[in-house]
Amino acid sequence: MFLPLHDTNPIRHVRFPYVTYGLMAVTALVFLVQSMLPPAAFDEVTIYFGMIPIVVRDVYPQPLPWLPDWAPLVTYAFLHADWMHMLTNMLFLWIFGDNIEDAMGHVKFLVFYLTCAVIAALAHLAFNLDANGPLVGASGAVAGVMGAYVLLYPHARVFVLARIVIPIPLPIPAFWMLGVWLGMQLFSLVASPQAPVAWWAHLGGFLAGVVLAPLFKRREVVLLGGR
Template identity: 35%
Template sequence: MFPLKDENPTEKHPIITISLIIINVAVFIYTFVYGNAEQIINQYAMVPKQIVAMEELYTILTSMFLHGNIIHIVSNMWFLWIFGDNIEDLYGKSQFLLIYFGSGVLASIAHTLFNPTSLMPTIGASGAVAGILGAYIVKSPRANVITL
């Protein structure tokens, strides 16, 4: 099932959700249209073995803004758009950002714990978006979500 929209109206304009989508899309466009994608991904993607060695720790955050292809970014941003506005409305801007980035960081740490010797670069906002989706399910378990 692929969500098309939810029937869970919000009271406030989701400025943080929209800002995150704009930033992610801008980074994607820069990476693949104007930048050297391979170099950017190698520099800013998270590599578990480097994290275990306490090297390149900033990549735990920067990797959340990189996406490998159009399907990757569109699916992540679509889910963020559908569910993020409600979580931002319920929790407020600061708490929303804490959930988003906290979930992304925890997902990266979990991935590193399960793959400590991996040299495979890890990218994407999937962990952060999954945290938003989890918060949505907890806070709006009876919300009607229209799916394809």
């Protein structure tokens, strides 16, 4: 329906958002290593480090005995199913992550990102208690970044590639762009609940971002700003 390209929201408090770019680099590197593995080894990695509800709940033993049961609540966010999955998540992180890192500071942003990843995984787990398939992808953590963005910078302009008749880049307020994204997640959850997409992780991560943003932001960063 649309693809975000970039925003017009400058950073004001940090010189360089190295945590955002570091997360992007680590995620891309992990998937590069994954993609070089034979198919059987690729699948093993997703089983070992993906978030499997029955493993996290200790119904089934951890495939790697030395890995704590809670660890996949974090490690899953650095794995992806394919290149498109990874690149899409990193595109959204690149567009919105620098401003949220700017609003929170480097260390708080890293803690915020990983916390959103954990909450997103727990949201998926809560509605898929007996699932035995691995959850992978940064979507939940990135959704948290998007939730924080819509609360802190709802009026910032985001250029999106919208397909009306032909693809056209259009500047629209972040509130509308991210609101449409959220509406699509809710619609998809209702229309295709059995689809192999972690809708609950997306929604849980987004809600986590909205709730946590006021707690992590700098005092001088106002809510609903970013014009």
